[in-house]
Amino acid sequence: MNDQWLSRAILAVTANLGVSNCDPGDSRALLEFKAGLTDPRGVFSSWQDGTNCCTWSGVNCTSSGRVQGLQTFAPFPTRGPDPQRDPNYGGVLGESLGNLTELVTLNLDYILFNGPMPNSFNRLKKLEDLSLFLNNFTGSLSPSLGGATSLKNLHIDIYGPTQVDAGVIPAPIPPSFCALVNLQIFTLRFKATGTIPPCFCQFTQLTLINLNANNLVNEIPSCIGNSLTKLEELDLGSNRFRGSIPHSLSGLITLQRLSLDNNKFSGSIPQQIGDNLVNLVRLNLGSNMLSGPIPSSIGRLTKLEVLDLSFNFLTRVPPELGNLINVTNLFLNSNRLQATLPPELVNTGSGAQFGFFFNISNNNLRGTVPDVCSKGIFRSFFAANNFFTGGFPLSLALCDSVDLSNNLLSDSGQIGTLATDPPLHELRLGNNRFPAGPVPGWLTSLLSAGSQTLQFIDISSNKFTGAVPDIFFNLPSVQRLNISHNGFNSMLPTTVIIGQSARLDLSYNQIFGQITPTLLDSLIQAAYLDFSFNVLSGPLPPSSGDFQSLFYLDLSDNQLNGTVPAYIEAIPNLIFLDLSNNQFTGNVPSKSPPPGEGLPP
Template identity: 30%
Template sequence: MLTSIGVLLLLVLMGCHHTHVAMCSFNGNFTDQLSLLEFKKGISDPKQALMSWNDRTHFCSWEGVLCSVKHPDRVTSLNLTRRGLVGEISPSLGNLTFLKVLLLNLNSFSGEIPPSLGQLHRLQILKLDYNTLQGVIPSLANCSNLKELWLRNNQLTGPIPIDIPHALEKLVLSLNNLTGTIPTSLANITTLSVLDVAFNSIEGNIPNEFAKLSALQFLFMGRNKLSGYCFPQPILNLCVLVGFSVAYNDLSGDVPSYIGNSLPNLEIFELDNNFFHGHIPSSLTNASKLTLIDVSSNRFAGVVPRSIGKLSRLYSLNLDSNKLLTRNMQDWEFMDSLANCTELQEFTITENHLEGNILYMADNHLSGVFPSGLANLRNLINVGLSMNRFVGVLPEWIGTLTNVQVVLPLLENTPKVHPKSTGAIPSSFSNMSQLEELDLDFNRFDGQIPQALGNLQMLRFLNIPNNNLHGSIPKELFRISTIVQIILSSNNLDGTLHDDIGNAKQLTYLHISSNNISGEIPRTLGNCESLEDINLDHDAFSGNIPASLGGITSLQILNLSHNNLTGSIPTSLANLKLLELLDLSFNHLNCEIPTKGIFSNVTAMWIDGNPGLCGGALELHLPACPAKPLYSSKQHQSIVWKVMVPLATLLSLAMVVSVIVLWRGKQKRKSVSLPTFGSTFPKVSYNDLYRGTEGFSVHNLIGKGRYSSVYQGKLFQDRTMVAVKVFSLETKGTQKSFVAECNALRNVRHRNLVRIITACSSTDSKGNDFKALVSEFMPRGDLHALLYSTRDDGDISAFTRITLAQRICIVVHVADALEYLHHNNQGAIVHCDLKPSNILLDENMIAHVGDFGLARFREADGG
């Protein structure tokens, strides 16, 4: 608490004199004002959220501050959620004795939680979640009116305090580093409705005393170190429980058969990744409000309850990796009942012991015809039926699943008992407008590839190898702007490869080997600038190898073997610096082999079966090419026809080629295609990014520039915190900036460069072009925000917060990054926009250079 002398001194330091009578009168209570100013001194404010905190405005009108109606000079609420504040929480906040609400969540506060907050006996809500706070949770026993305590997603350590206030209703401690066991004293807080301690290192089991928590609705304890040999019995007494999760622990035992009767209000039920065994209780269907059931990765046996279809609100059912059985038609009745679950979006039952006739139901022993009950599950977004033994024709109703977004794998359903053809590929697939991946590998589909698949404007992966397809490859496929992968190998396809393939700017993998495709390889294939892997082997291609292939700078694998190609090997292929494998064997090539680039590595290329080849690297042991004959005087009569005319023709051709090259160079510069980041990068769609950033909410906006906006979000199954850079394509120059950044980051790897996790080039919900980069999240923000705060107000503490040692380290990190960019073996990269706001800091204050939208490139010259 501030003494009267301290108050006086602080007022003097604030410059109190007769011209500030309204603000600096000794007749009022200024303890709260001074406490707020002390709090401001300890932090930096890069977003200028606290600009109103000055002596020209009454402190009760400051940003985020509310005062009492009865006591106008006493603060009752301080709400600074998501203001971008950085620094430590000042103990002076403990002087705000009338405070009821303190919200500092979603900032970058570090250090420990001040113990002085434990003196706020009027405090009702305390939210400090989503910061980087450390240390132990201080005693809050004197906060006798505290109802909500939110400390989620920090770096807190130590045990859960045993003296939690008894009026508490919500206790959220997940995503920290807490240890110890669950205190039995929590059972005395009979008002508790939410207890979330997931993602910590808590041991032991759920105390038996928890049976007294009659108001508990949500109990989340997943991702800890809980253990025990029986199902937690106290849970069965919590009849109002809505959400229950103990996933990813070491619990075991049978789940009581009457659990659904004891917990009738249950909506979320997660037991996955434990050691529970026995049968899945059929009484679960009495909990009619259930929306999510996940019992995967346990040891459940027996059959799936046939009454599961009574759960009409169910949207996710995960039964993966157990020992569930089906041996007859009765055991499969649960599939028929699932047709009543019209809200179901996710259903997986992989790695079990299912047999007989019958979404992810891959890798079982299913046979018979495709289950028609799936047609009723209109909300499914992921269906998996691979690695089974289905027979018969794939029904047209499959196209009614219009919400399928990510994948529809039906691979390897060739029956072993009744090897029937599975008929044509249904044209109704074209109705699945959200489809991104179609995988029909290892089946017996015949007929032609439906032209209507060209309507799937979200399609990225088309995999139909190892079937009996015939006819030509529809040119409509090459007009899908999002297509990344086309794999049609090992079919009976014929016809020619259409010139429209040059429209597939995003195409990365093209595998059409082992077919009967003939004609020349289209020169327009060279327009597919993102290609990494081309397999056209074991076909019937003829003519010359297009020199345009040498312009695909991202190409890593080129296989043209076992065709009828003639002529020479384009020397342009020697310029492909990323090319790792070149197979031209068993054609009719007749020329001198180049000696540079890939041709200098005889272990990376194959040329067998071309008896007309000569020269090349000495290790090839090929005959030397014959010397060209010298000019003879007897040929002077035909010199015009043999020399001058060809020379004139070549000069004319050179002029034409120059014009074409210039034109193509302009076209390349106009290209906005996404350079590939390789198959090892995770796939994300526009919908993934939309959901992960809460609809690109302004609350998740962490940066904005001329060409893009950056959002923080959570992606992938483990909800990784990432930064999503969304490009403003309506701004002139943005597309060029996007391509420049992709090209700069696709092949660079350095610990002091911002790591790109993946990229997205798609369309948004309105059909507009959408491009984004997903990178690792930097919790410390950018260097500019740390260096430059509101120093014009006399606040220099933020400026001095970065120590001299840290500053030197940051300089060294940036220098290391620039040295790598300027001298890496792929050629020099010049950043062109290096400034503090483009230097990002991780939680360990390691600097990372980012934002390559203005980068320029210079090919390595070996000098």
């Protein structure tokens, strides 16, 4: 009697406060849903029998007490273990929610159903917004979704950083979805197979379609470009579409984001793609089989912030790309681009407020390295694996990162002038053709100017000779220093100054001298040390510190002698150890990763 009186009192109080009294049928439907769950973080702790469901967490009611909104997601970082299906529950979890016939909004994100999708959505005739994100569904899409004909926003997504989707059965989009003619936003990532149903072209209110990461095949229906004139975002990436990119997509003048990446599109990019899509801020056609020159009309897309044409078979860069002053990310890498880069590209990204990332690596580009770093700030230029010749323009030091490795650079003379306090953090010049001789003065000046900020330096596999300049061993921020595979003939320094967990590769030179106790102490924070194939001599000194970060140590093929100190084998995180081809006596330990396991990147 006391509990009943308390319940009546709570209902009376809430009524006086303006909170509706919950419909009994809706209360039962919610409690049945809760009964099928384990709830370790207490998302449903306020859902108690005998209390007003309109006061429960995540529940919103109409003035008549009918449930019109249900949101179960607790915002990060308060979220702990997600609610999930009770393994002892015998029914279909969530089936009772079909009795909430006044529902307008339903969000079940992060509820782990660990079973099939409910088949009662067709009863929710007033439902406008439905979100099912990371639910661990099994089976295929419920055809009952097509009965919720008032839906405007539908979001079904099984993918996430910890999502297990092994139970999802790939299947075509149910024909019942053709009734969802009121859709405005449609996201479906559920291993859908088959083709895009032609009826989708009747969804004329759509502003967003996201079918990314399904298994859809064949061609894109041309009617999408002709009928869906309100589209602002179209994402069909990571499917198995083939054929050419429909020219009709060029008519979607309201489109802001177009992603067709990771498919099997072939042929050329439509020449008129830039004529009408003037509102595009993102265009991603990467990882297809597109060929021919990049259309010059793309230069008219002056609002573009991201342009990704990487991993195709494109052959030419038009000078009109220099008009894309607002681009922050330009990916043209891994194509078949030929000839030289147009000088107009110096303007690309010059108006980007937060920097410009330009990747032209893995092509067949020739000529001298263009000046792409002098305009704007926070710029990065990656041009590895091409056929660039000449030398290194010092204006490139105005970029944050520069990668010109695996080219044909051979001019060691100074080109241009070095700016004061250059922002360069990363410089990769490995595997070029710089001729035999000492490290050029412009390079040591560059390293000196950036000694406090440079983190990655690679001049390996060139023909540098003579002494290693002292500045190489006095870089307090350096994380990786690679001067291997040159002809340096130099004394090993007595100390080095490097950053935390740094990697030093001095292998395949003629560096001589001994590893002194002072040098050993200065290497205590290193993670990777490769001094192999040099002429180091003498014994290894005892250690006064603890090499906690070191995972790789290669001193092979030198002239080291004596016994190997015990601390070497005892380094706690050591994965690889090679001391072979020296003159050690006694036990010489070695280590290598287990089969199938590599070294840290």
